[in-house]
Amino acid sequence: xxxxxxxxxxxxxxxxxxxxxxxxxxxxxxxxxxxxxxxxxxxxxxxxxxxxxxxxxxxxxxxxxxxxxxxxxxxxxxxxxxxxxxxxxxxxxxxxxxxxxxxxxx
Numbered sequence: 001x002x003x004x005x006x007x008x009x010x011x012x013x014x015x016x017x018x019x020x021x022x023x024x025x026x027x028x029x030x031x032x033x034x035x036x037x038x039x040x041x042x043x044x045x046x047x048x049x050x051x052x053x054x055x056x057x058x059x060x061x062x063x064x065x066x067x068x069x070x071x072x073x074x075x076x077x078x079x080x081x082x083x084x085x086x087x088x089x090x091x092x093x094x095x096x097x098x099x100x101x102x103x104x105x106x
Contacts, residue, residue, distance in 0.1 A: 003085040014077030
């Protein structure tokens, strides 16, 4: 299972729907959606400022995350972005791997 940060901005249409349905109703819908995809919703928050919505989600793979993002964004009420979240243990493993890299001009 992989972790993803979904950040989203509501469109005018999306805000109107949120006002009708309420915040907990939208959270319940996302919980069902991610569960149907074999995942789970770990955290769900609204925010003021740069982003309207933040979710931390466990999903089986990148394809599931991309499918969720496309489905949500194509509906037109939300514009979503995904960030793959990496554990400290994965970073530890990455630091032990040799990479044959040369900087430009080096």
